[in-house]
Amino acid sequence: xxxxxxxxxxxxxxxELPRRPLEPAAExxxxxxxxxxxxxxxxxxxxxxxxxxxxxxxxVAALIVWGLLSGVVNRAADGLFGSRPAVMHTxxxxxLFDLLDKDGSVVYPDRxxxxxxxxxxxxxxxxxxxxxxxxxxxxxxxxxxDPQRLNGALLVAxxxxxxxxxxxxxxxxxxxxxxxxxxxxxxxRFNKFPSKGTWRIDVEIDxxxxxxxxxxxxxxxxxxxxxxxxxxxxxxKAGSTETTLTVNGHDLADTxxxxxxxxxxxxxxxxxxxxxxxxxxxxxxLVPVTEYSGSLIFDAPGEWRIEVLGEKTVVxxxx
Amino acid sequence: MDDKARIEQWFTTYGSDIHHFxxxxxxxSQAEDLxxxxxxxxxxxxxxxxxxxNPKTWLISIARRVAIDEYRKRRRSRLLPLRLLGERKxxxxxxxxxAIHRQDVADMYRTVMKLKRTYRDVLLLxxxxxxxxxxxxxxxxxxTAQVDVTLHRAIRKARSIHGALEGGVEHAEKIERR
Numbered sequence: 001x002x003x004x005x006x007x008x009x010x011x012x013x014x015x016e017l018p019r020r021p022l023e024p025a026a027e028x029x030x031x032x033x034x035x036x037x038x039x040x041x042x043x044x045x046x047x048x049x050x051x052x053x054x055x056x057x058x059x060v061a062a063l064i065v066w067g068l069l070s071g072v073v074n075r076a077a078d079g080l081f082g083s084r085p086a087v088m089h090t091x092x093x094x095x096l097f098d099l100l101d102k103d104g105s106v107v108y109p110d111r112x113x114x115x116x117x118x119x120x121x122x123x124x125x126x127x128x129x130x131x132x133x134x135x136x137x138x139x140x141x142x143x144x145x146d147p148q149r150l151n152g153a154l155l156v157a158x159x160x161x162x163x164x165x166x167x168x169x170x171x172x173x174x175x176x177x178x179x180x181x182x183x184x185x186x187x188x189r190f191n192k193f194p195s196k197g198t199w200r201i202d203v204e205i206d207x208x209x210x211x212x213x214x215x216x217x218x219x220x221x222x223x224x225x226x227x228x229x230x231x232x233x234x235x236x237k238a239g240s241t242e243t244t245l246t247v248n249g250h251d252l253a254d255t256x257x258x259x260x261x262x263x264x265x266x267x268x269x270x271x272x273x274x275x276x277x278x279x280x281x282x283x284x285x286l287v288p289v290t291e292y293s294g295s296l297i298f299d300a301p302g303e304w305r306i307e308v309l310g311e312k313t314v315v316x317x318x319x
Numbered sequence: 320m321d322d323k324a325r326i327e328q329w330f331t332t333y334g335s336d337i338h339h340f341x342x343x344x345x346x347x348s349q350a351e352d353l354x355x356x357x358x359x360x361x362x363x364x365x366x367x368x369x370x371x372x373n374p375k376t377w378l379i380s381i382a383r384r385v386a387i388d389e390y391r392k393r394r395r396s397r398l399l400p401l402r403l404l405g406e407r408k409x410x411x412x413x414x415x416x417x418a419i420h421r422q423d424v425a426d427m428y429r430t431v432m433k434l435k436r437t438y439r440d441v442l443l444l445x446x447x448x449x450x451x452x453x454x455x456x457x458x459x460x461x462x463t464a465q466v467d468v469t470l471h472r473a474i475r476k477a478r479s480i481h482g483a484l485e486g487g488v489e490h491a492e493k494i495e496r497r
Contacts, residue, residue, distance in 0.1 A: 011474055013427040014446040016420075020342040021335035026351040031330060033355055037362060038323045281418045 024169050091162060091198050094213040096123065099142065100181045107180050117144050119203055119211040128193050129232050130220045136190035142182035143175060143205070150184035151177050153206045157190075162198045162214075170201055193217045196234070222296075224311035229296065237318050238301045245292040247309065250279050252290045256309070260296065263303035263314060272297060322365040329374050330358050336375070337382050340448055344386045344439075346432060353389060357382045373454060380458040383440070430480050438473035445470055 022030070097116050099107045114120025120142050124135035143150050152174060159170040171190045179185040193199060196219040203210045219233040227247040235241070245258065254276045261269040274294030282289045298304050301319040305312055337357055341350035360381050361368075368377055431442050444455045445466070452463040452470075459466070 010423070010427060011442070011446055011477060013424045014431065014442060015449065016424050017343055017428055017447060019335075020339045020350075022338045022351060022354060026354075027330075027334060030334070030351065030355045030358065031327065034323075034327060034330065034358055034362060037359055 021172070024172070091200075091214055093198075093216060102181050104181075112142060113215060114142075114213045115211045119143050119213070121213070126218075126232075128190075128215065128217045130193050130196040130217050132221055133192050134230070136192060139171070139188055139190050141171075141173070141175065141184075141186045141188065142179070143184040143210075144181075145183055145210075147178055147183040150175050150205065153184070155186070155210075156204045158202045158204075159193065160200045160202065161195055162200055164195075168194060175205070196220065222306065222313065222315050224306070224308050224313045226311060227308045229306075231296065233315055236296075236298070236315050238298050240295045240297045242293075242295050244277075245274050245294065245308070246282075246289050247292065248287055248289060250288045250290060252276070256292055258294065258296070259307040260298060261305045261307075262300070263305050270297065270299075322362065326358060326362045326365060329361070329378060333375050333378055334358070336448070337378055340379060340443070341382055341386055343428065343447060344383065344443055345389060353382070353385050356385050360385065373457065376450065376454045376457040379444070379448065379450070380460075383458060387436075427477075430477050433480060434473060434476055437469055438476055441466060441469045442473050442477070 094114050095116075096110045096113050097120070098109045099111050099122070101107050108122075111122050112120035113123045122140040122142070124139075126135070128135050141155060143155070155171070155173050155175055156169070157171040159168045160166070161168075169191060170193075171188055173186045173188040175184040175186050177184060196217050199215050199217050201213045201215065203212065218235070222229040222231055222233055222236060226249070227245060230244040230246070231241060245256070247256070256274045256276070258272040258274055259269050260272060272294055274292035277291050277293045279288070279290050281287065296306075298317040301317050303314055304317050305314050334354060338350055338354050341353045341357075342348070345353070347353075357378060361378060364381075368374070431439055434442070440459055441455060444450045444458055445452070450458065452466045455461075455466045456463045461469075
C-alpha cells in the first residue's frame, strides 16, 4: 500500500483540534481573581471565582434592564422622570468601499465596510442578519497602519447595540501580514448579532482603540422551529420574492408546499411550491439541512401566517 | 516590571493557549478554574521563573501538573463530548468534507487519549501545542533525545491502535531530524 507523504501525516490532525480559547468573561474574572490574590498577599486556590463572576454578569444586566424599564414607566406615568434612550443623536452608517490592490486597482468593488485607510471588514452581500450564522462565517479584516505593529497584534471587536447600549464580543483574532493594499488582514468568524438594529463595532488592537464601524443589522430570517427562509423579516414585502428555504434533516421529499394565508382571513390560503436543490451539513452546529428553492408570494401588506411541514409562524409583510 | 504585571501580561498572552492545552489534556469541556489555578501558582512561584528562559513552557509545565492533580482527584472521563470536537474550522472544503475531516480529527484525539501518559504528553505538546523538542523537554524535564525517542514510539503506538495512521513513522523521523 502506498503511504501518504509526511506532510499528510494523520498525526498532524492533532493540530486541527478546535481552538478552545478562554471566554472573555472568564478571562476578565481570572484577571480580577489574580489582582485580588495579589492584594491580599496570600495565594489561595480559588476554583469557583470565575463562576461567581459569570453569575454576576446576568445580575448586573438584569439591574440595567430593570433600570431602563423603570425609567420608561416613570416617564410614561408623570412625564418628569425617565431614563434616556442609549442614543439621542442621528447615527451615520459606515460606508461600503472598494478593496484596492497596492497599485490602486480594484480587487473587489463595494466589498469593504468601515473606515477607508484605517480598518474595514468584508461584508456579505445584503449585510448581517440578526441571530444568523450564515453571513458571519467568513469575514476578512483589512487594517491599514504600521505593518510592524499590526502583524501578530490582537484585534478585539466589541459590538454595541445602540438601542439598548448592551455590549457583545463580536470577534477576537490575531492579525496576520499584508494583503492586497492593506497592511494587515485576517480571515475569521464573527459571533452572531443577537438583535436587529443599529450597531457600533468598536475595534481595539492590542488593547488600544483603533476605530468604530457603525452598521445596520437586519431583523432575523423568517423561520419556524425546524425551517428557515433566507429572507429577513425586514425584506418581507408584498408581491413575489424568490428565496431559499432550509429545512433541518436529510432524505426529505423532493418538493414541499409552503402555505401562506392572511391572518384573520380564512379561505384565502395559498400553496407555494418549493423544489429540493441540495442537501448538506451546516457547519454551524453540524446540522444536516435540506435546501429548497421557490418564491414567497404575498398579495397584500399586513400580517401573514406561513406554514411549513405543519409548523407555523406569522410575519408582517410590508408594502 | 513587577511580578504581578508580568503574570498579568503572560495571562493575556498565553491564557487562551493554556486553556486550549488544559481542555484537551484533561478532556474537560471547560477548564477556566484550572487556568486560574495555573496563574495563581505562577504568581506564587514567579521567583522560581528567574532562571527560566521561556514563560510559555514554564506555564505549560505548571498547567500539566495542575491537570494531573485534577485527574487524580476526580478520575473523570478523559474524553471530550463529541459536540466540542465538532466545532468548525474555516476552510474552502465542502460541508461533507468538513464533517469527515472533523471526524478524523476527533478519532485521532481519542486514539491519543488512549495512550499512556508519557506518550500523550509528548504528542499533545509536540504536535497539538507545536512546541519544539527543546521546549517539550523543558516542560517535561527530559532531554531532547528522550522527547524524540518517546515521540517516535508514541506515533508507532498510536498507529497500531489507529490502523489508518499511514505515514506516521516517517513523520516522526522527519520531526526528529528538525
